[in-house]
Structures are given as structure tokens and as C-alpha cells.
Amino acid sequence: MTQNRFSIVIVGGGTAGWMSAAALARFAPPGYAVTLVESEAIGTVGVGEATIPAIRLFNKALGIDEAQFLRETSASYKLGIAFDGWLREGHSYMHAFGTVGRHLGLLPFRHYWARARASGVARPLAHYAANELAARTGRMATGISGPGIPELPWAYHFDAGLYAAFLRRLAEGMGVVRHEGRVARVIRNDAGDIAAVETDAGQALAADFFIDCSGFTGLLIEKELQTGYEDWRHWLPCDRAVAAPCEAAGPFTPYTRSIARSAGWQWRIPLQHRIGNGLVYCSEYLSDDAATGLLLSHLEAPAQAEPRALRFTTGRRAKAWNRNVLAVGLASGFMEPLESTSIHLIQSTIMRFLTVLPSGPASPAIVNEFNRRTAEEFERIRDFLILHYRANARVGEPFWDRCRDMAVPDTLAARIAEFEEACQIQPAGDELFQEPAWLQVMAGQGIEPKGWNPIADALSDDDLSGFLGAIEQACIETVRPMPRHMDFLAATCAAAPSRSPELETLR
Incomplete structure (x- = not known):
């Protein structure tokens, strides 16, 4: 057996954590040990349910079969994003792919x-x-x-929670070790780098490198290393969102809808088993209660859960890679999901990291260029x-x-x-x-x-x-010869022996 020579601990699960874990497990050479620590008690944001075509490259690189992916994540297809009312009320245009x-x-x-x-x-x-x-x-x-x-x-379009669970099974099958628990303490070495994280059960997880997927908190990159954050609210003033899924209803569109409202915009994301809905808004112009009421009044069917509120600051970390910590996902910054870039930024960050995968202390020149390219993308x-x-x-x-x-x-x-x-x-x-x-x-x-x-x-x-x-x-x-979205999706998902029961609702 090859002796482990470089260890990586991922702090946090969700989409960011398990995308990172699966990519590392797939591409890191023998000798790399990947561990992920997460707590079932900590919820994930999970609103990034719409993607752009680059996600297909990520799935393909991991060897994921599309039909299986569609079934297990209750996914639908997406050809673009319709922007309704953004120029003026009654006007609509589309940012279509291709x-x-x-x-x-x-x-x-x-x-x-x-x-x-x-x-x-x-x-x-x-x-x-x-x-x-x-x-x-x-x-x-x-x-x-x-x-x-x-x-x-x-x-x-897919259920982000189901996608994370799907990737977890894949990553664990490739050797990623998962630990349950909250990170209660961060241990640093004499040089100031992170040496280990300790869970609330007292388990210390030491590593050479850490990936922070702890969400807005930025447990390692910000709370511990105090990297700094560049605030862009003067350009993108929306600072809150409220999300509520509803029963599947209305047209089963192969596109996302972004609908302008009085102080922000509403998303509509059709999945096989439900519609993902949310309102992104600026709290200077709309109260939380009014925002929730506005969202609920525009749902096409009864809500399936209590509305969930989110607060955020659009911007990015001053450095995505600081010392021996890389921030991925919401820990690295936040861009509202207007153009479905949240999951893409996870993908691009971890794939960029793989191109300069360290096997020891990283060269400052490599880290600086990585940070420059990441900042430029944001x-x-x-x-x-x-x-x-x-x-x-x-x-x-x-x-x-x-x-x-x-x-x-x-x-x-x-x-x-x-x-x-x-x-x-x-x-x-x-x-x-x-x-x-x-x-x-x-x-x-x-x-x-x-x-x-x-x-x-x-x-x-x-x-x-x-x-x-x-x-x-x-x-x-x-x-002209293309079938209906609903029919094509049902046929694709039925191509394998087992079929998701949700698809019966599409027939």
C-alpha cells in the first residue's frame, strides 16, 4: 500500500465540500489522503439549483452517467435564463446558452x-x-x-442537497473519509499555518492542507486567518433572500426564470418533484416580512416548507488561498445567483487548484497567481x-x-x-x-x-x-423535431433499470 504523503482536510460538506472531495478523490495521485468533516446538525444554503453548461464537464470528468445523475438529483434540463421585467414591466428576453x-x-x-x-x-x-x-x-x-x-x-436544474448526497457516495467510494462533527477549535503551528481542526467530540484532524467549505462563516479563511473581504454592495445592493419550494405546477420549462420585482428579483427553477423559488432583495427598500409575503403571493402552488431567510454580502475574500487554506464556495465569496454562477465558482476553484496541486509548502508565486486569477474571475x-x-x-x-x-x-x-x-x-x-x-x-x-x-x-x-x-x-x-422537455427527460431517466418515482408525475 502506498504511504500517504500529503493529507487534505475539507471543513464542511454540502455542494462545495462534496464537489471538492469528489474531484480530489478522482484526480489526486496515489499518496494523497482526503478527509471531510461535517455536521448533520448544520444546514446548508442549498439554493444553487440552476447551473451553466460547464457542469457537464465536471460530471463527465468524474465519470457520472447523465441518466443516473438526472434520476438521483431530481434534475431537469436547462437551455438558458429568461429575464422577465428587467428592462420594464411586460418585457422579456433570454440569455440562452450557445x-x-x-x-x-x-x-x-x-x-x-x-x-x-x-x-x-x-x-x-x-x-x-x-x-x-x-x-x-x-x-x-x-x-x-x-x-x-x-x-x-x-x-x-437540480436539487443541490441530493447532488451533494450523490457526490458523497461517489467520493466515499473513491476513498474519501468522512467524520461527523462540528469544528470546535482550530490549532495552528509555530509558523502560523493551520495544523489541525478539533471536533466538538475532541477528535483532532491534522493535515498538510485545508479546504474551507464552511459557508458564509469562513471558519478557517476568515474567522481564523482573518483574510479580509471585498464588499461590492455599492454595485450589487441586494443583501438578503428568502426561499421557499412549492409543489410542481405551471409549465415545466427547460429554462430558469428571473422575474424583476420592486426591490430585487424572484427565481423560478423547475425540478422533477418541485419548483425552487426565491426572492433576492435589498433590505433598504423592502422589509423581511414584506419580502416573504411578496414571494409567497407569487408561488404557483402551496409552499412545501416554511420560507427560509438568508443574509449575505456580495463580494469576495481578499485571497481565496491564504497560507495552507483554500476557500471554496460561499467561504470564498458570494455572487447572487442571477446568472447561476454559484456552483460554477465551486467547480472552477477546485479544478484550478488541481492544476497547481501542492505536494508540500506551495510557492508564493503559485499562490499569488492563483489568487489573481480567482479574483479576476469573480x-x-x-x-x-x-x-x-x-x-x-x-x-x-x-x-x-x-x-x-x-x-x-x-x-x-x-x-x-x-x-x-x-x-x-x-x-x-x-x-x-x-x-x-x-x-x-x-x-x-x-x-x-x-x-x-x-x-x-x-x-x-x-x-x-x-x-x-x-x-x-x-x-x-x-x-422542429425536438421532443417536449417533459417527454425527453422521462425517456432519458427511464433508460436505466431503476426509475425515480418522481418521474411518474411527468407522464
């Missing part, structure tokens, strides 16, 4: 669309996005592509979220007036300006949200480009109209 239109020659689609829009012949972006067409018509299938349209990407997502609030036309509502009038980070101001002036969008290659995402949200939030690349003017009016029409028709033909 492409919008297609390139022609040197230029991306948006320049031709901007030119056609200025002359009144372009239709809304939804007509040129196959993912949105499928989502809006309630259709779903995998492995689908069409003429000039690459395979439609997808993600999932900041890029931050800018994308701010855009939704900043570009609104909900005039006369104090919360939305404040958001519309606020100064934004220079990085976001520059991105808005280049789109307004010349329909330019230039994200870095490693940014999470690429050109189609920025295009859909900026156009959906009412930001209009005044110009476009002059190369687009070389196309005749007839050719431009034909180009747009061909894309629209290709989207229709791609989506």
Missing part, C-alpha cells in the same frame, strides 16, 4: 444584425438563437445541431451581473432608479461604451461569459449600438435580408 446567429466572412453576426436593426428589417435576437427557440417552445434533446448551427449546449462575473441592474428602464421605482444612476466599475463602463459606439464586444478568451452572452443581455436590457463594423455594409440589402432569413429558418428546422 450561439446567436453565425459569422459571415470576417465579422460576427451582431454587426449584420445591428445594421439590419437600424434599417428596420431585423427581428429580435430570439429569432436567431436555436437554444432560445427550443426553450420558449418547451423542447429539449441532446446532440442536436442544424445547418450552420453547432450542437445546442445545455445545463441542469470581478468579470461581477461586471456581468451589474449590467443587468444598471441598464434598466423601470423609471419611478426607487431601487431600480438607484441602480440605473449608479457609477459602475471602469471595466464595465468601457464594455458598455464600445458596444454602444460600434457594436463591439471583446471579452478575453478565458472569460466565463463570452460574446453571445453579453450581446443578449445588452440588447435585452435596451442598450442600442449606434454603429457597426463598416465591412457589414458591403452586403446588399437583399443579401442581408436573405442571410438573416436563412439563419431564422435554420433555427426553426433544428428545433
Whole structure:
């Protein structure tokens, strides 16, 4: 048997803890020992039930079968996020996954669309996005592509608690050792690093490295190491949420809904066995009681549990990696789930850590670069979220007036300006949200480009109209044969011998 030479203790379970444990168990080489300590008495936030397509890469890397995953987490498919009322009441647009239109020659689609829009012949972006067409018509299938349209990407809605339990079984099967208990004391060595954590039962768990998945508390990264926190509430002022699941009701949509309310927004996430609902709001403009009442008044069916309140500060730790501690999940920072990035940030942090996996004391240069890249990822997502609030036309509502009038980070101001002036969008290659995402949200939030690349003017009016029409028709033909989301999900989950009883409700 290989002697353990490097030990890692994960403090906290939930989605962050068990995603970290499963990834380490799968990819760390022989000689690494992974231990997780958690307490059943400590609840998890568990509101991150909507994901983005990158989660498929994580599941695939762990060797997870999609049908089994769908059954065991009561999951449904997701093709994008609909933003209802964010520009103004009665208006809706979608940030759909995948492409919008297609390139022609040197230029991306948006320049031709901007030119056609200025002359009144372009239709809304939804007509040129196959993912949105499928989502809006309630259709779903995998492995689908069409003429000039690459395979439609997808993600999932799932029960975060069931996902954590699923990953726990997987991780323990790969050798992760779980200890039950609360961390009552943190022991540091003479150099100031964490040497061990001690549970309330008096059990000391020593390790070379620690991963803090203790949630907002940041038991190791903040409470013990006092790393510091960068507060972004001046840009993202929502600071509370209330969540309440309800019985499955209403349309079984293959997309998340984000519905603007007077002082924040409401999410709707359809699962096989229930609907996940929540209201994110700013406590300066809405009381807790009023927020709870507002959420409950908009549920489509009776609530299945008492509303659960959450308080948070949007922002990030000054360092994700400090000494021999890495913060993952809510311990590393919080971004409201407007674009379903919570679980992705867990995934990206732990996978980035694996690329520089230490086998002893880490080089300061490696740690500094890791922290720089982590901070940059948070900041890029931050800018994308701010855009939704900043570009609104909900005039006369104090919360939305404040958001519309606020100064934004220079990085976001520059991105808005280049789109307004010349329909330019230039994200870095490693940014999470690429050109189609920025295009859909900026156009959906009412930001209009005044110009476009002059190369687009070389196309005749007839050719431009034909180009747009061909894309629209290709989207229709791609989506037409796709089955209903409900039927495709039921067939996929039934592909294995055992079937979740919840699926019977979908038939």
C-alpha cells in the first residue's frame, strides 16, 4: 500500500465540500489522503439549483452517467435564463446558452444584425438563437445541431442537497473519509499555518492542507486567518433572500426564470418533484416580512416548507488561498445567483487548484497567481451581473432608479461604451461569459449600438435580408423535431433499470 504523503482536510460538506472531495478523490495521485468533516446538525444554503453548461464537464470528468445523475438529483434540463421585467414591466428576453446567429466572412453576426436593426428589417435576437427557440417552445434533446448551427449546449436544474448526497457516495467510494462533527477549535503551528481542526467530540484532524467549505462563516479563511473581504454592495445592493419550494405546477420549462420585482428579483427553477423559488432583495427598500409575503403571493402552488431567510454580502475574500487554506464556495465569496454562477465558482476553484496541486509548502508565486486569477474571475462575473441592474428602464421605482444612476466599475463602463459606439464586444478568451452572452443581455436590457463594423455594409440589402432569413429558418428546422422537455427527460431517466418515482408525475 502506498504511504500517504500529503493529507487534505475539507471543513464542511454540502455542494462545495462534496464537489471538492469528489474531484480530489478522482484526480489526486496515489499518496494523497482526503478527509471531510461535517455536521448533520448544520444546514446548508442549498439554493444553487440552476447551473451553466460547464457542469457537464465536471460530471463527465468524474465519470457520472447523465441518466443516473438526472434520476438521483431530481434534475431537469436547462437551455438558458429568461429575464422577465428587467428592462420594464411586460418585457422579456433570454440569455440562452450557445450561439446567436453565425459569422459571415470576417465579422460576427451582431454587426449584420445591428445594421439590419437600424434599417428596420431585423427581428429580435430570439429569432436567431436555436437554444432560445427550443426553450420558449418547451423542447429539449441532446446532440442536436442544424445547418450552420453547432450542437445546442445545455445545463441542469437540480436539487443541490441530493447532488451533494450523490457526490458523497461517489467520493466515499473513491476513498474519501468522512467524520461527523462540528469544528470546535482550530490549532495552528509555530509558523502560523493551520495544523489541525478539533471536533466538538475532541477528535483532532491534522493535515498538510485545508479546504474551507464552511459557508458564509469562513471558519478557517476568515474567522481564523482573518483574510479580509471585498464588499461590492455599492454595485450589487441586494443583501438578503428568502426561499421557499412549492409543489410542481405551471409549465415545466427547460429554462430558469428571473422575474424583476420592486426591490430585487424572484427565481423560478423547475425540478422533477418541485419548483425552487426565491426572492433576492435589498433590505433598504423592502422589509423581511414584506419580502416573504411578496414571494409567497407569487408561488404557483402551496409552499412545501416554511420560507427560509438568508443574509449575505456580495463580494469576495481578499485571497481565496491564504497560507495552507483554500476557500471554496460561499467561504470564498458570494455572487447572487442571477446568472447561476454559484456552483460554477465551486467547480472552477477546485479544478484550478488541481492544476497547481501542492505536494508540500506551495510557492508564493503559485499562490499569488492563483489568487489573481480567482479574483479576476469573480470581478468579470461581477461586471456581468451589474449590467443587468444598471441598464434598466423601470423609471419611478426607487431601487431600480438607484441602480440605473449608479457609477459602475471602469471595466464595465468601457464594455458598455464600445458596444454602444460600434457594436463591439471583446471579452478575453478565458472569460466565463463570452460574446453571445453579453450581446443578449445588452440588447435585452435596451442598450442600442449606434454603429457597426463598416465591412457589414458591403452586403446588399437583399443579401442581408436573405442571410438573416436563412439563419431564422435554420433555427426553426433544428428545433422542429425536438421532443417536449417533459417527454425527453422521462425517456432519458427511464433508460436505466431503476426509475425515480418522481418521474411518474411527468407522464
